[in-house]
Amino acid sequence: MSGLMAVFWKELADHFTSKRFIILSLLVYVAGIITILLAAQNIRSMAAGDTSTVFILLFLSAPEEFLRFFLSSFNLFISPFTFLFMLLIPFIGISFGIDSINTERTSGNLSRLLSQPIYRDAVINGKFLAGLIAMSILIVSIVILVAGMGLRMIGVPPTADEILRLFAFMFVSIIYGAFWMSIAVLFSVLFKNTTTSVLISVVLWIFFFVFSFFKIGQPIAGLIVPIDQSSSIDTLSQFEATYRLISRVSPFYIYGEAVQILLMPFITTANIATMLASSIGTVNPLSLGRSLLIVWPQLATLIGLTALCFAGSYIRFMREEIRAT
Amino acid sequence: MGKKGIIETEELVKTYGKFIAVDKLNLRIDEGEVFGFLGPNGAGKTTTILMLLGLTEPTSGKARICGFDPTREPLKVKRITGYLPEKVGFYEDLTARENLDYTAALNGVPREAASKKIDELLDMVGLSEMAKHKVGTFSHGMKQRLGIADVMIKDPKVAFFDEPTAGIDPEGIEQVLALIANMAKQKVTIVLSSHQLQQVQKICTRVGILSKGHLVAEGSVDQLGRETIGGGKFRVEVQVSEPTSKLVKSIENIKGVTNVKSSGDLLLISCDKDLRPQIARTVVDSDSLLIQMKIEEYGLDDIYMKYFREQ
Numbered sequence: 001m002s003g004l005m006a007v008f009w010k011e012l013a014d015h016f017t018s019k020r021f022i023i024l025s026l027l028v029y030v031a032g033i034i035t036i037l038l039a040a041q042n043i044r045s046m047a048a049g050d051t052s053t054v055f056i057l058l059f060l061s062a063p064e065e066f067l068r069f070f071l072s073s074f075n076l077f078i079s080p081f082t083f084l085f086m087l088l089i090p091f092i093g094i095s096f097g098i099d100s101i102n103t104e105r106t107s108g109n110l111s112r113l114l115s116q117p118i119y120r121d122a123v124i125n126g127k128f129l130a131g132l133i134a135m136s137i138l139i140v141s142i143v144i145l146v147a148g149m150g151l152r153m154i155g156v157p158p159t160a161d162e163i164l165r166l167f168a169f170m171f172v173s174i175i176y177g178a179f180w181m182s183i184a185v186l187f188s189v190l191f192k193n194t195t196t197s198v199l200i201s202v203v204l205w206i207f208f209f210v211f212s213f214f215k216i217g218q219p220i221a222g223l224i225v226p227i228d229q230s231s232s233i234d235t236l237s238q239f240e241a242t243y244r245l246i247s248r249v250s251p252f253y254i255y256g257e258a259v260q261i262l263l264m265p266f267i268t269t270a271n272i273a274t275m276l277a278s279s280i281g282t283v284n285p286l287s288l289g290r291s292l293l294i295v296w297p298q299l300a301t302l303i304g305l306t307a308l309c310f311a312g313s314y315i316r317f318m319r320e321e322i323r324a325t
Numbered sequence: 326m327g328k329k330g331i332i333e334t335e336e337l338v339k340t341y342g343k344f345i346a347v348d349k350l351n352l353r354i355d356e357g358e359v360f361g362f363l364g365p366n367g368a369g370k371t372t373t374i375l376m377l378l379g380l381t382e383p384t385s386g387k388a389r390i391c392g393f394d395p396t397r398e399p400l401k402v403k404r405i406t407g408y409l410p411e412k413v414g415f416y417e418d419l420t421a422r423e424n425l426d427y428t429a430a431l432n433g434v435p436r437e438a439a440s441k442k443i444d445e446l447l448d449m450v451g452l453s454e455m456a457k458h459k460v461g462t463f464s465h466g467m468k469q470r471l472g473i474a475d476v477m478i479k480d481p482k483v484a485f486f487d488e489p490t491a492g493i494d495p496e497g498i499e500q501v502l503a504l505i506a507n508m509a510k511q512k513v514t515i516v517l518s519s520h521q522l523q524q525v526q527k528i529c530t531r532v533g534i535l536s537k538g539h540l541v542a543e544g545s546v547d548q549l550g551r552e553t554i555g556g557g558k559f560r561v562e563v564q565v566s567e568p569t570s571k572l573v574k575s576i577e578n579i580k581g582v583t584n585v586k587s588s589g590d591l592l593l594i595s596c597d598k599d600l601r602p603q604i605a606r607t608v609v610d611s612d613s614l615l616i617q618m619k620i621e622e623y624g625l626d627d628i629y630m631k632y633f634r635e636q
Contacts, residue, residue, distance in 0.1 A: 006430035014418075108414025112475070115378055115408035116431040117400045322380040323341075323372075 003118025007126025015096065015134035024092055025138060031088065032142045033149070035080040038062055040153050055158035056165060056263055058150035073213050075247065076256040077264060081146065085139075085173055086255055087209075092138060093180030094201045096131040100124075101188040101317060102197060111322050124317050128185060128310065135177045143170055164288050168262045172295070175302045176255045180205075182309035189313040189320075208250040217246035251302065258298040261291050329392065331356045331483060331514050332377060337386035339372050339538075346372040348538035349386070354516065354531075356482075359509045361529035362518035363629065369538040370518035371411065374485045377516075378408055390483060404432075407476030411487040413468060417461035421452055421471055424460055425478060432479045439478070446474040450504060466497025473504050484508060486517040490524050502528055522626050534632055541632055550623020558583060558595040560621040561604060565590055566614040575611065579603050590616070 015021050042061040043054065060079040070078035078086065101124070104110040114120060143166060151157065158166070183204065187197035210216070221243035227235055247253040286294075330353035337350040347369040354360045362370045375381040377388055379395030379402050388395055395402045415424045422443060429439035447453045450470040460468065469489060476484050486505060490498045498521075506528045509515050519525045525532060526546055533543040542549055551558060565572065568587050576594060577585050582604075584595040594604060601620060608615045 003431055003433075006427065006433075010427050010430070014416075017418075107417065108410060108412045109416065110414075111375075111380060111410045112408065112413060112415075112428075112472075113431070114380055115403055115406070115410075116428065117403040117433075117479075118431055119400070321382070322375055 003116070003122035004126045004129075006118070007122055008130050011100075011127050011130030012133060015130060020095055021134065021138075024095065025141075028084075028088055028092070028138060028142050029145065031084050032081070032146050035084055036146045036149050036153075038066075038080050040150070043154060054154060054156045055147075055150070056162045058154065059146065059166075059169075060263060073215065074253070074256055075215065075243075076253070077260045078256055082256070082259050082263070085176075085259070086252055089135075089139070089173055089177045089255075090180040090205050090251075092135055093131075093177040094184040094198075094205065096135055097128070097181035097184030098188055098198050098201060099194050100127045100131065100185050101313075102192055102194050103188075105192060106194065114322060120318055121314065124185070124189075124314055128181070131181050131185075132174070132178055135181065136174050139173050139177065140170055161288055165262055165291070168288070168292065168295075169259060172255070172258050172262060172299060172302070175299065175306065176251065176258075179251060179302050179306040179309070182306045182313070186309045186313040186316075189316045208252050212247065212250045212252040212256070215247075217243050217249070220246050248298075248301070251305070254298045254301055258295045258302075261295045261298075329389075330354055331391055332360075332516070333387075333389045334373075334377070335387040337373070337376060337388055338384045339369070339376060339381065340384045345538050347376070347383075350535075350538070350540055352533065352540060352543075354514060356514055357509070357512055359505075359515045359517070359528055359530045361525040361532040362516060362535060363520065363522065363525060363532055364518075364535035365520060365633065368535040370535055371487055373535070374408070374487055374516065374518060377402075378406055378485065379403065404479070405482040407479060407481035407484040409469070409472040409476050409484070409486045409489060411491065413472040415460040415463075415468060415471060415475075418459060420457050420459055421447065421463070422456045424471065425474060428475050428478050434478065442478060443474075446477050449477075449507075450474045451500065464493075464497075466493040466500070469493060469497065469501050470504065473501065473508075477508070481513060483514045483516065486515065488519055489517060490519060490521055498524060522629055534629065536632065542628070546628070547623065549628050558597065559599050561594045561596065561599075561601055561618060562621060563592040563594060563604060563608065563618045564616040565592065565608055566616060567612065568592055569611070569613065572608065572611045572613050575607050576604060579607060 036058065039058050039061045042063055043057050059081045060077075062079045066080060067077065070076065070083065101110075104113060104123075113123060147158070147166065180201075184197070184201050187201050188194070191197040191200070221239055225235065225239040225242050227239045231239075248257075332352065332354040334350050334352040337347055337352075338345070339347040350369075350373060352373075362373070364370050372381065376383045377390060377395060379399035382396050390402050391405055393401045393405075415421075416427070419427070425443045425446065426439065429443065434442065444453075447456050450473055452467065452470060452474070455463070455467065460471065463471065473489075476486075489501050489505065493501065502524055505515060505517065509528070517525065517529070529546070531543070531545050532549065534541050534549075542552070544552070568590055573585050573587055573592065576582060576592065579596075579600060581597045581600050582594060583597065586593040594600075599620060601618060605615060605618060608618075
C-alpha cells in the first residue's frame with residue numbers, strides 16, 4: 001500500500017510540473033472559453049423563453065449551422081463544448097498514459113524501481129491512478145470555468161437537476177478519458193519504443209474519428225440491410241438500428257451518445273434527427289434517472305473497455321521479465 | 326563453516342528458449358564477503374543477479390537470500406537487498422535529492438529519517454553540492470555514485486552492483502570502488518559483477534568466474550592463481566650469484582618442494598606451501614649469494630586469460 005501511494009504521489013507531482021500538463025491545460029482552457037462565447041451568442045434563440053434548462057444550454061447552444069453540420073456528420077447532437085471534450089479528452093488521456101511504462105524502461109529506471117520492496121502492480125496502479133486524477137482535475141476545472149463564466153453572462157442559476165446532470169457529464173467524460181488512457185498504458189507496456197506507442201495510439205484516435213465523422217458505418221449498414229427509395233418503414237428503422245450499432249464501434253460515438261442523453265433532458269431515444277426540426281425547448285424533459293437509465297449501456301461499454309485494456313496491460317506488465325540487456 | 330551462507334544457490338538454471346543463460350549454478354556467499362562475479366559479456370552474470378533479486382524467475386533450481394526465496398517472497402528479499410543495475414537510470418527531470426526521496430518513500434522510510442539519511446549519503450558519495458541539481462545534468466560517474474547512495478538508503482544486508490565501473494573515467498572508478506569498499510566495512514555483503522579485472526581484484530575477497538552460465542572457478546584471487554596457473558603450487562623465483570647443481574639438489578631436499586628448474590642465475594621452485602624462509606636459509610648456507618627472491622603472485626588477468634584461452 002505504501003508503495004502504491006509513493007508511486008502515486010510522485011507521478012501526480014510529475015504530471016503537475018510537466019510542460020505537457022501546462023500546455024494541455026492552456027489549450028483546453030482557451031478552447032473552453034471560445035465555446036462559451038459561442039454558446040452565449042446563441043443561447044437566446046435556443047432557450048425559447050424557457051428558463052428551466054437555460055443553464056445547461058450554456059454547454060449545448062451553438063450556431064444552428066454548427067449543430068446541423070455535426071448532426072449530419074456524426075448523426076449526433078454535438079455542441080462546440082461537447083465536441084471539444086469528445087476530441088480533446090482522448091488526447092489528454094493518451095498523453096498522460098502513453099509513456100508511463102516504456103520510458104521507465106528506456107531510462108533505466110524500471111529495474112531500479114522494481115528492486116524496491118513494493119509489489120509490482122503498485123507501479124502500474126499508481127501510475128494509472130495519478131494519470132486519472134490529473135485528468136479528472138483538468139476536466140472538472142474546465143467545466144467549473146465554463147459554468148462560472150456562463151453564470152456571470154446569463155445570470156440564471158442552475159437547477160439541482162442541471163447540477164446533477166453536469167456531475168454525470170463529468171463522470172462520463174472521466175470514464176471516457178480513462179478508456180483512452182488505458183489504451184495508452186497498454187501500448188506503453190506492449191511497445192518498448194515510446195515513438196511506436198505514440199504513433200499507434202494517434203493512428204487509432206484518427207481512425208475512430210474518421211470512422212465516426214465520415215459515417216463509415218452507413219455504407220456498412222447498407223450492405224447488411226439494403227435500402228432504397230421504396231423501402232418500407234420497417235426496413236428503414238432496421239437499417240437505422242444497424243447503422244447505430246456499427247457506429248458504436250467508435251468510442252467517439254459512444255461518448256457522443258452518452259453526453260447527448262445526459263446533457264439534453266429532452267432526448268428520449270438516441271435518435272434526434274427529428275429533434276432539431278422541432279424547436280428544442282418544446283419537448284418534455286426526461287428526469288435525470290431516466291436519462292441515466294438510457295445512458296447505462298454506453299457507460300457500461302466504456303467502463304468495460306477501460307477495464308479490459310487495463311487488465312491487458314496489468315497482466316502483461318506483471319508477467320514481464322526483467323532481462324539482462 | 327556450519328552456518329548458512331547469506332546467498333545460496335542450488336542447481337540454479339535459467340533458459341531463454343533454447344539459450345541457456347545460467348546452467349546449474351551452485352554458489353555460496355557468506356556474510357560480509359565482497360564477491361566478484363567475473364566473466365565475459367553474456368556469461369550469465371546479470372541473469373544470476375536478477376534471479377537472486379527476484380526480478381527474474383529461475384527455470385529450475387533454488388536460490389536463497391538470508392533464507393528467503395526470491396521468487397516466493399520477493400518483498401522480503403527486496404527489503405534487504407540493494408541493486409545497482411548496469412545502465413542505472415534516474416528521473417532526469419528530478420534533482421538528485423528528489424530521486425533519493427522517492428526511493429526512500431518506496432522503502433517506507435519515514436520522511437524525517439529519510440531527509441537526514443539522504444543528507445548523510447549525499448555527503449558520503451560527494452554529491453552534497455549537487456543535491457539540488459537535476460540528474461539530467463550529471464555525468465555517468467556521478468550517476469553511479471548517486472546509485473550507490475540510492476542502494477544505501479534502505480540499509481541493505483546484501484548489495485548487488487552490476488558493472489559498477491563500466492564506462493566511467495579512472496578517477497570516477499577510484500571513487501566508486503572506494504565507496505563500495507567502504508560499504509563492505511559496514512558489514513554489507515557485496516556481490517559485484519565486472520569484466521574489469523584489475524578493479525575487482527582490488528576490493529574482492531573472493532571471485533567466481535562464470536562462463537556460458539557455468540561457474541568455472543571460485544575462490545580468492547591468490548588461491549585461484551595457484552590452482553589454475555601453478556597447478557595448485559606456490560612458485561618461488563630465486564636469483565642467486567652461482568646456481569650450482571649442489572644448491573639445486575639441497576633445495577630439492579627441502580620438505581615440500583616438488584620441483585626446481587634453473588635457467589641462468591634464476592631458480593624456479595614449485596612447492597606445496599610458502600617455503601621462502603627455508604629456501605633462503607638453504608641458499609645462504611651454500612656458497613652462493615642470494616640476490617633476490619619473490620613469490621609469484623597471480624593477477625586476475627592471468628587467471629582469466631588462462632580460463633578463456635583453454636576454451
